[in-house]
Amino acid sequence: MNRLDYVVLIATILAIPLYGLWRTRGRKTLGYYIKGDESIRWATIGLSVLATQAGPITFLSMPGQAYESGIGFVQNYFGQPFALITVCAVFVPIFQRLKVYTAYEYLGQRFDQKTRLLGAFLFLIQRGLAAGITIYAPAIILSALLGWRLNLTIWLAGGLVVAYTAFGGTKIVSITQRYQILIIFVGMALAFIIAVHRLPAGLSFGRALTVAGGMGKLQAVDFSLDPDRRYTFWSGIFGGFFLALSYFGADQSQVQRYLAGGSLTASRFGLLFNAVVKVPMQFLILLLGAMVFLFYQFEEPPIYFNRPAYDRAIALGHGAELNELQAEFDDVFARKRDLLNSSGVNSASRQEILQLDAKARELRDRAKAVLERAGASPKSKDSDYVFITFVLQHLPHGVVGLLIAVILCATMSATAATLNALGSTSAVDFYRPLIRPNAPDHHYVVATELLTIAWGLVAIGVASYASLVENLIETGNILGSIFYGSILGLFLVAFFLRSVRGSAVFFAALLAQCLVLILFWTLSISYLWYNLIGCAAVLVFSLALQRTIFAKSSLA
Amino acid sequence: MKGRDLQSEPNGDSAPLFGSWPKAYCVALGIFAFEIVLFYAFTVVFS
Numbered sequence: 001m002n003r004l005d006y007v008v009l010i011a012t013i014l015a016i017p018l019y020g021l022w023r024t025r026g027r028k029t030l031g032y033y034i035k036g037d038e039s040i041r042w043a044t045i046g047l048s049v050l051a052t053q054a055g056p057i058t059f060l061s062m063p064g065q066a067y068e069s070g071i072g073f074v075q076n077y078f079g080q081p082f083a084l085i086t087v088c089a090v091f092v093p094i095f096q097r098l099k100v101y102t103a104y105e106y107l108g109q110r111f112d113q114k115t116r117l118l119g120a121f122l123f124l125i126q127r128g129l130a131a132g133i134t135i136y137a138p139a140i141i142l143s144a145l146l147g148w149r150l151n152l153t154i155w156l157a158g159g160l161v162v163a164y165t166a167f168g169g170t171k172i173v174s175i176t177q178r179y180q181i182l183i184i185f186v187g188m189a190l191a192f193i194i195a196v197h198r199l200p201a202g203l204s205f206g207r208a209l210t211v212a213g214g215m216g217k218l219q220a221v222d223f224s225l226d227p228d229r230r231y232t233f234w235s236g237i238f239g240g241f242f243l244a245l246s247y248f249g250a251d252q253s254q255v256q257r258y259l260a261g262g263s264l265t266a267s268r269f270g271l272l273f274n275a276v277v278k279v280p281m282q283f284l285i286l287l288l289g290a291m292v293f294l295f296y297q298f299e300e301p302p303i304y305f306n307r308p309a310y311d312r313a314i315a316l317g318h319g320a321e322l323n324e325l326q327a328e329f330d331d332v333f334a335r336k337r338d339l340l341n342s343s344g345v346n347s348a349s350r351q352e353i354l355q356l357d358a359k360a361r362e363l364r365d366r367a368k369a370v371l372e373r374a375g376a377s378p379k380s381k382d383s384d385y386v387f388i389t390f391v392l393q394h395l396p397h398g399v400v401g402l403l404i405a406v407i408l409c410a411t412m413s414a415t416a417a418t419l420n421a422l423g424s425t426s427a428v429d430f431y432r433p434l435i436r437p438n439a440p441d442h443h444y445v446v447a448t449e450l451l452t453i454a455w456g457l458v459a460i461g462v463a464s465y466a467s468l469v470e471n472l473i474e475t476g477n478i479l480g481s482i483f484y485g486s487i488l489g490l491f492l493v494a495f496f497l498r499s500v501r502g503s504a505v506f507f508a509a510l511l512a513q514c515l516v517l518i519l520f521w522t523l524s525i526s527y528l529w530y531n532l533i534g535c536a537a538v539l540v541f542s543l544a545l546q547r548t549i550f551a552k553s554s555l556a
Numbered sequence: 557m558k559g560r561d562l563q564s565e566p567n568g569d570s571a572p573l574f575g576s577w578p579k580a581y582c583v584a585l586g587i588f589a590f591e592i593v594l595f596y597a598f599t600v601v602f603s
Contacts, residue, residue: 074595078592081584081585081588082585084584085581085584085585088577088581089577089581209602210602212602213601213602213603214603216603218598218599218602218603219599219603220595220596220598220599221592221595221596221599222599233592265572268577268580272580272581272584275584275585275588276584276587276588276591279588279591280591283595
């Protein structure tokens, strides 16, 4: 990065929060602080929902995911439109009608105070930890490749978000997210155009797609019923629906985005915007990864993208082993490139090209094994370093700064939404009813600001110790899956099992959460199943408890 | 207000441009179905 990159980076990440602070200056009521004002329109809500979900991992990891396994990952999002429409039809009218500040307030009105606190508590644990991971994941990658100090990166990214989120509340989060996501769109579009432009001169875009497809990177839809296939249309529709329903219906960081503005129409249009835009957006990000893959078929990629880890292994005495692998990798790359240049991917050359590609992958795996033996294994997958390596080594100055700003904008927008929700939930669901029930409105605004700062410090603290976690990106998803099921179960019981009362669902959720934790520690099934298990357990246990132990309360 | 009353449409609330919310949901699902068709065509053409 040169001076121009730093100017673009600093201007971008500072200008948006400063504009947000100017727009939200002045004294605020609790309603304004937590739900914004009537001027927040559906487009802002839609972009805000999109920005909350699209964290830094989306832009760092997705292109790498396509580089490794193709664009089939897009199918994981196929259940999301159905979930968003379900949230529009069932969840939003209830939240808007009751004028709740948090989703868990509704649980208090439908059941009782202890159920509300349980839902809020499960959300706070899960999101408090996940916020730290959201800050840490890009910080470790950027600090490794750019030589920035890790703790300084964490404190700069985290500290800026905490400051503006605590000051401006929901409205500043919505305003900043609108511009942050626009910067992200512009940055990713530029990266896409440059990646295509940097392909060999004789290779048109259509021909490039044929080559990438011939190498197995462009299978976007797979209707196979084979359970061994990782990403299929069916697993995306069913698994994706359930995960998205939990996330959009029961996670306050999203609920607070679409309740901003206060109008049912704005909330619903914001969500429907996501139902039609999210899947194409993910498709294009993955297609960018496929273009980066294609670029590296003609320009030699590193055998291991996380160069600092690779260099550490050499310093630890594994240089000879790695040099041998590198020489073999160079040879495989040259043969593959020559074959692609001479004949492209046709029926005669395809088999050989695929064999060479498999050989290159095997060499990368062997290099990774050497790094692990050397004790230089990093805390994230090497594919997470693919896109950022491409950006740093092959994009022009200025654009590099913009793309680093994209990663930081994504970090800030996702973290701001989370901190805003954590502060609001702590204040509305815990502080106001339990500690100071009848204080003036301004008192609660100050309390929410202070609680937002406190959660920001917790997130930065978690980020500072996240190096103890083995696989960062998986950890965020695992945390969500462990807690989301029980929280969604509480809401589904509230909406659809009208005979069930507070005590039955409260103990059912506790039992379900214990069950999920026991299964998590004893089984080795995919973490996505815990969403389904937790939610189903709450539904079944609450019905069983209501009809047995708490049968008397349903008659009351 | 309890039960199904909460999930019913508030008075005067309708989906601008579409007339009713169920129609708006159908349009969104229609667009999504069209996207899937495009992705499938993309897969067939380039794989």
